[in-house]
Amino acid sequence: MSKREQIMQGALELFIEQGFHGTSVQMIADRVGIAAGSLYRYFQGKEQLIHQLYRMSVEMMVEKLFHGVQLTEVNFGTYRRLWLNASSGIQSHNHVILFKDLYERSPFLTAEDKVWAQVRWQPLDDFYQSGIDSGLFRAIPTCLLAALSLATVQCAMHEHKFYDFELTDALKEQMAAASWKAILAEPLDQPGSKE
The missing domain is CATH 1.10.10.60 (Homeodomain-like)
Structure with a gap:
């Protein structure tokens, strides 16, 4: 190093x-x-170091998340791989996720950072938007689809720290399937539908 x-x-x-x-x-x-x-x-100083660490963190997360994934294929197989990649990435690089979250909640985050990060995450937004456009996913903002789906990985890892349960591969598969179902459009989601 x-x-x-x-x-x-x-x-x-x-x-x-x-x-x-x-x-x-x-x-x-x-x-x-x-x-x-x-x-x-x-x-140049501490602020430049902080800024570069943020960019490194986002790049590392994007690389881990998109590894081996064909985002143009909007289906459960692609989503499952994203979820499992996120799970693996958080387990092996939890410090990177924590830093990214710390930075994005701080005054160091700039408008330029937001634009830069949005470009890095755009393939994921495109994946969700394709699902919305095809009627597969709920018609809500793509950032909220991400919150309902891939953000569950971070929540599961957090809960794993505090509660006594084994985070098995079978449990990860169940979590991926459940979070997939959370973003799927259903007939009741359509405007004017009755329960």
């Missing part, structure tokens, strides 16, 4: 543990085992 990568990893851990304002350049340097001034060889 290069010194730059070590700095990014150490900073990521500290930001999650201490928050952005609770983490100093000196703390990052101490974590990595360098002089505080050495950090400036790699980054």
Whole structure:
């Protein structure tokens, strides 16, 4: 691992543990085992480091999520692979998800960041929009389809930390199937339908 990568990893851990304002350049340097001034060889300052960590986090998440997935095929098989990829990614890179969430809830998030991130997530939005257009998915904003479906992965992983249950492959399959059903359009979803 290069010194730059070590700095990014150490900073990521500290930001999650201490928050952005609770983490100093000196703390990052101490974590990595360098002089505080050495950090400036790699980054202009703490804010640039934070910004680059956000972009790295999103890129890593997108890469994990889309790995081996053909998003032009809008069906349960494609969705299942997305869900299982998300599950695997969260289990192996939970710190990346935590950092992304921390950044997106902070004042560091800019309009430029939002546009940049939307471009990275666009293939997923297109997947959901294709499902809406074909009548397969509920006709609600694509971000809400994502919340009803893939966000369940993060919720399941969180609950797994607090409750005593084994997160087996069979249980993951059930969760993928249940969250798929949550986004499917049903006759009662159509305007004017009666219950």
